[in-house]
Amino acid sequence: MTRASRWLRTRYAGHPLRLATAAAQSLLALHVFWKFGYSIEPTLGASMLPTIEVMGDHVLISKQYRRGRGIQVGDIIGFNSVYEPGETVIKRVLGMPGDYVLRDTPGSPSSAMIQVPEGHCWVIGDNIPYSRDSRHFGPLPLGLVRGKVLAVVFPWRERRWLEGDLKAVET
Amino acid sequence: MTPPVESWPARELEERVLGDAKGKRRKGFDGDLGKCQLVELLQYSCEVEKPVTRESKTRCWPVERLFRKCLDREGSFIAETTIWERGEKKIR
Numbered sequence: 001m002t003r004a005s006r007w008l009r010t011r012y013a014g015h016p017l018r019l020a021t022a023a024a025q026s027l028l029a030l031h032v033f034w035k036f037g038y039s040i041e042p043t044l045g046a047s048m049l050p051t052i053e054v055m056g057d058h059v060l061i062s063k064q065y066r067r068g069r070g071i072q073v074g075d076i077i078g079f080n081s082v083y084e085p086g087e088t089v090i091k092r093v094l095g096m097p098g099d100y101v102l103r104d105t106p107g108s109p110s111s112a113m114i115q116v117p118e119g120h121c122w123v124i125g126d127n128i129p130y131s132r133d134s135r136h137f138g139p140l141p142l143g144l145v146r147g148k149v150l151a152v153v154f155p156w157r158e159r160r161w162l163e164g165d166l167k168a169v170e171t
Numbered sequence: 172m173t174p175p176v177e178s179w180p181a182r183e184l185e186e187r188v189l190g191d192a193k194g195k196r197r198k199g200f201d202g203d204l205g206k207c208q209l210v211e212l213l214q215y216s217c218e219v220e221k222p223v224t225r226e227s228k229t230r231c232w233p234v235e236r237l238f239r240k241c242l243d244r245e246g247s248f249i250a251e252t253t254i255w256e257r258g259e260k261k262i263r
Contacts, residue, residue, distance in 0.1 A: 098192035100250040
């Protein structure tokens, strides 16, 4: 018997209260880590193609960016759905407070623009025709942002970092 | 709830960038979008072959969106110029 398992046995065997407390503590610690640290979550849907696959991808979300803190235009975020309570939606940020964006789909006849109001951001899916986003529900309150999507981690063979995709153009 | 936002045609962009999110005049910015850094973001229009699985063939066409990143006294702001760039100040 190894030292660790012997320690576990002398500490917890026959001490149900001690065991229950330790289990509760572990669950709470895990919850805090999940809520304020990092989480890995499965994704589903065609709205972020080709950045995130239509099904089966799992993404790493950093909660340091919750409520939109430190988010920049071009970042991908996970936020609480405004249609389905409790569901997380993943989209790309195209505007932060004070920025100017097209209100509708680029290439459509409409040339309407808006200025993103304070405390909000503007989100659009990478696969424009298959996404339900700010074009439909308007500016997204930053308070709904759960975190920034840093990477696709599973399937492990296809793991990759997701960078902010804003690139400088030579003029 | 989302506040109602005013929308306006893209040709007004040059005047609109003079005001900040609070509706006050932007300080430290002279209003010349052409002097700001030009950045682009590629989005896509994708079709997935049915039935939809991970292995389904996906074809994507890029949709280019252009932005200007401008500096003001508060820091910086970004204005989408996808339509504006098509105007007089064409990219060479």
